[in-house]
Amino acid sequence: QVQLVESGGGLVQAGGSLRLSCAASGRSFSMHAMGWVRQAPGKEREFVAAISRSGGTTYYADSVKGRFTISRDNAENTVYLQMNSLKPEDAAVYYCAARWSYYRDYAVPSLTYDYWGPGTQVTVSS
Numbered sequence: 001q002v003q004l005v006e007s008g009g010g011l012v013q014a015g016g017s018l019r020l021s022c023a024a025s026g027r028s029f030s031m032h033a034m035g036w037v038r039q040a041p042g043k044e045r046e047f048v049a050a051i052s053r054s055g056g057t058t059y060y061a062d063s064v065k066g067r068f069t070i071s072r073d074n075a076e077n078t079v080y081l082q083m084n085s086l087k088p089e090d091a092a093v094y095y096c097a098a099r100w101s102y103y104r105d106y107a108v109p110s111l112t113y114d115y116w117g118p119g120t121q122v123t124v125s126s
Contacts, residue, residue, distance in 0.1 A: 034096065
């Protein structure tokens with residue numbers, strides 16, 4: 001079992017930046033591939049970014065590529081999402097997610113995660 005708690009959301013102007021954090025507790029964080037997923041009002045949940053256990057493999061949705069960066073600190077049991085050049089369409093609840101992985105360099109570019117945080121709201125004003 002892994003417990004996840006996101007932080008860092010808030011209100012930002014278009015073009016601004018935010019850094020989301022996800023603190024993990026419970027079973028070994030370093031054994032889990034991690035990801036960020038978002039859901040805007042009235043829309044389905046969508047994949048944003050993923051990172052492997054080692055941090056050596058990352059994936060991004062086309063809509064955020066070049067603007068968002070996912071990273072992790074296994075010593076601190078934390079995964080981050082640096083979001084730059086934010087757009088109004090980036091506004092959503094952002095969820096951190098985890099999936100146990102046997103492979104160090106396997107990342108999950110989808111919604112198939114086992115554990116989820118409660119989410120943090122990101123609002124982007126135009």
